[in-house]
Amino acid sequence: MAIYVKVALASVLAAVSIAVPAAPTVTAISTTVLTTNGRTALTYTGYMNGESFQQDGIVTVNGWQYAAFWDQDGYVNLSRRQLPSGAWANLRLTDYRTTSTDSHNTISIGIAPADGTIHLAFDTHSSVFRYRKSVAGLATTPGAHAWTADRFGAVQSSLTSTSMAVVTYPQFFAHPDGTLQLAIRTGVSGTGDEVLYEYRAGAWTYLGEFIDGTTYNNNAYLFGIEYDNFDPSGPLLHVTWTVRETSDAATNHDLFYAYSKDKGRTWRNSAGTVVATTGSNPLASAAANLKVWGIGQNRGLINQESQVVDAAGIVHVLASHLPAAAPSNPDFTSARETAVLVHYWRDKESKVWHQTYTPFLERSARGDIAVDANDNLYVASGDSSTRKLHIETASRASGWTDWTIRYTSGPVCYSDPLIDHQRLRSLGVLSIFAPRYGGSQIDVQDWRTQSS
Template identity: 80%
Template sequence: MKRFMTAAVLILATALAGSPAVAAAPTVTQSSVTVLTTTGRTALTYTGYMNSESFQQDGITTVAGWQYTAFWDQSGYVNLSRRQLPGGAWQNLRLTDYATTSTDSHNTISIGISRQDGTLHLAFDMHSSVLRYRRSVAGLITSPGTAAWSAASFGPMVSTLTGAGMPTMTYPQFLTTPAGKLQLALRTGTSGAGDEVLYEYAAGTWTALGRFIDGTTAGNNAYLFGLEYDSTGLLHVTWTVRETSNASTNHDLFYAYSRDEGRTWRNNAGSVIATTGSSPLISDAAGLRVWAIGQNRGLINQESQVVDKAGIVHVLASHLPAAAPSTSDFTAARERAVLVHYWRDKASKVWHQTYTPFLERSSRGDIGVDAADNLYVASGDSSTRKLHIQTASKASGWKDWTLRYTSAAIYYSDPLVDHERLRTLGVLSIFAPRYGGSQIDVQDWTVRP
């Protein structure tokens, strides 16, 4: 018996030695769940809520030890909430001089922060409609302990940034330059026929930089996965293209980057190929395509992008597995779509693809990165109403994707990650509406590489 057991152990050891290493993906430990509100807007359209859609950049964010987020209440008012980290209570204010009548889940609230003058900016309630925008007094963010957190700290809602009319705007996305200037990207036009435009805020004034992606010439539009600076000041943008208003016509992964804060643009190889305003990027240019994904593959637009400390661009997409047959039935395709990780090696400029086994149906996930360049995904599942956290380690080349958490069947819409808090403080904060929309939780997780 002893000889048999020894032989068995040797066989097992030999098998393990030849097997892949045990997953080194980071772990997560929940530290708290706080209730942000129980009066969130409940209308459900396009399989999501007006609170929590993947294209909110940002829906929740941290600056100088304070966390900020925003939501629509059931009365149609914009609410802003903040708390002092790590454990302060949420402080809420309502902006009651404007009430939305929309139930369209495109009409989310995005938050922008100007580090130059400490203003907080809001863009909200637009889907191929006029701009709705307002900003706070200077110093609200830079002096959180003394500045008044009240509606009186915000100026009126306006429908223009520069004085020119802005009649067909959608998907506002704020970003901050390395110099601390605030920028805002928006789509003009409509689904299947739109452009991306860029504005810049400095010294208290907005300036129009112009179109940086042209889709209307070809009769399509770009849907951004993300628009983000890396630590060296390069601005990276990735997108998919939709040919019509039908989501089944989404196709391909495109990429460009800028060395001069979005004024000129380079292709994957580094050649200058576009200038914002005068000769923008062509949305479906073959020279900008970095991964071929055909139409009728269930590719959902605007999932997520993040850039790590090493300048590597990571894109979270979801579409049918490689072996699955194509279908023009987008709903059916989404039932079988899996999360797919794309990333660009900065040194070689080569793109890579990893299929994961994780489903999410009509929801979209959010990808974040920690200080050690490990990856974290918060994703929903619109069929099971469960929230998931998946992680992957840099040490594995982000191959060891591991499911670390599954919630009870209580959550819905797209979860949002506080990217700044994860990157700088090692805490994964997730903005997560419960099914029904009225209650919104913020989950906090300590991460351990």
Template identity: 80%
Template sequence: MSVNILRVLAALLTTVAVGLPALPAAAAAPTVTAMSTTVLTTSGRTALTYTGYMNGESFQQDGITTFNGRQYSAFWDEAGYVNVSRRQLPSGAWANVRLTDYRTTSTDSHNTISIGIAPADGTIHLAFDTHSSQFRYRKSAAGLATSPTWTAAGFGAVQSSLTNTSMAVVTYPQFFAHPDGTLQLAIRTGVSGTGDEVLYEYRAATWTYIGEFIDGTTYNNNAYLFGIEYDSNSLLHATWTVRETSDASTNHDLYYAYSRDKGRTWRNNAGTVVATTGSTPLPSNSAGLKVWTIARNRGLMNQESQVVDAAGNVHVLASHLPANAPSNTNFTAARETAVLVHYRRDKATKAWHQTYTPFLERSSRGDIAVDAADNLYVASGDSATRKLHIETASRASNWTDWTIRYTSPAIYYSDPLIDHQRLRTQSVLSIFTPRYGGSQIDVQDWSATG
């Protein structure tokens, strides 16, 4: 290999890792082939705040998902109503339900809609319209997710709590399911700069409060989850960054913990039990939970994305300033040169690795997902160019061969969302992506070849 080629490769990708093997000669980042683009709606809510829309934000877990052969998505329409759409895969038309008994007056892009589907009873759960405010939630009748009937009558009334615990000041509802079919919900109580993460569980048609699992208020800060999800061996993995004040410039560091018992007790990276939900929760900024140092004033974006592959390796997509860039106390300015960074935990060794990619992120956030062969796919936006990008990396290369596989025309905005279940089970990359202006939302389908 010539010196010039080596220099080009070094410029394209900088890898910082511990014991990372050399790139195999046969490794190649996965490719994607366009299948179709369908229009989910042409009447999406157009209010723009925090450089995003109420439809399409990285912390929507989930904004688009597949269950039992059907794909589901949700969006706010311009009139302020929750809409839930579904289609039969692989190519059915979208069927929409408009829920008109609740109307938002919010224009805040934090007030998104998250979908949870309980495998045990086929109920569909919606959490929506909450940013440091009262919880809003509704669920469907049992079996709706497996029924051919799809009408508004299948959904129950709006509720303001799940149990007898207060949910007066909450944000960022995130649903996730245990392999045994149990549905859970993580949500922040409190506000930016001083808040906690709490856990609920849905079984036998009833929600139960499990308790607080990350304590931020004691330390006058809050944890922002990159993600929380189970692996195939029923281990629950959570990663987060910490914010010290409401100023995003105070975001710092990468933290990690996992649970073997549905979030009742928590272990640090080494596997030692260090916390019990409800009585002695995880300290948000504990040095014993920090797995990578990222200083303040590095333009670190909170709540980007996390995924766990079939082998149990944890992958975190973050974005912040490159290593050689000076720190910047102006978060907005720092984001203009922020790049996507891949962090991963090797299950066998428990070692964490960091790979800088050459991809600019700016003020949007990306979503990271995995296929059945443990290859990685990222859908990322660029608020400056209004272009959507698809980047991939192969398991064979230890995820070092990051490559842009698609760049869209300058028509998209806000955060793209990937249907994680469909990619993992059907090798189809489905991306929920709002167009600039907010009224039209596309769902792009790509055949993924790893």
């Protein structure tokens, strides 16, 4: 009888074990070399190629993947390849040359679904805007167009008659109806605003300021801004941010959130109450009714990590700061040495926010969070001390509590890895833009994903 009970119990435990959700796994497909001539200048603990606030640095549209980088001579490069295994083809735009070594001056790619234009914003850190766009159809019918520099127009310093003399952090995002939009900071670190532009019918329109920081002598740093396409009432635009009180990163604090039902014209807080109007009554950067999680100053909270929205309309934020039990530390660099990755998410139905601490360290680097078609989460993160890149995953079935490291590179990577969000969501392949230490070589890693 005792033997039977033990066997039966073992069978039950095995069944329970099988039923326990497991974080997704990743299997290497290939690693391709995007360039061996990337810009090598190292500032602010990163390169001009591969920073978390590049929205986007690598992106897939219509079965073609695009990636942008600065070469060592200071020219913007844009490469493309046909998926799943086409070779990279590169074009080099030599009519503009940067002298910058500032890692804030990244290249962001925007693609307008309505007319197939490719938009590039680049070389902008508390300075004049720099931008150019391609001919129509280059992204929607790529096979019909030569991949040459003459497909792009001249460099522009503004989008409309509105001044863009002191701007930073251009972030493109597209509405499901084909409209392309751009969020960008005006002003400087510690005193700045977020403004919104919209591209339709071949032209840009200025919508106005949507987050006000200068009135309060601070500025918002966005974790991300993007649409979901899953709400019955129409796509919602979600934005999350932290606030910095001075130019010192140690004064970063708190997690804030707002969303819009009308392409950023009006804004609601997490409870669903309309609280702001772009242009006339913008969101107050640190308003109490916009704060969804308290994170104090001197907690090693780094700005602009990452945000993604899953198919259920759940907003996920990847942040990193000191563990709850650690004492506060006003030395930001020192605090970052023990800061860990933290996952925040908002349940759409209850509107309740949740927090999960992970044990993963980054030091001065930042990670990128992305979601697959089944709402499982993937993070690519670096460690500036060990120079290793990690892939961490968590399953929807576990409530994203089973965070697991699925890959660790050798000590060859640096700066911030970037995930191709569209390719993961639509094709189930995790593509990572991964600068190597030294900056000259940039790899694109491709991983097949699988969930239980």
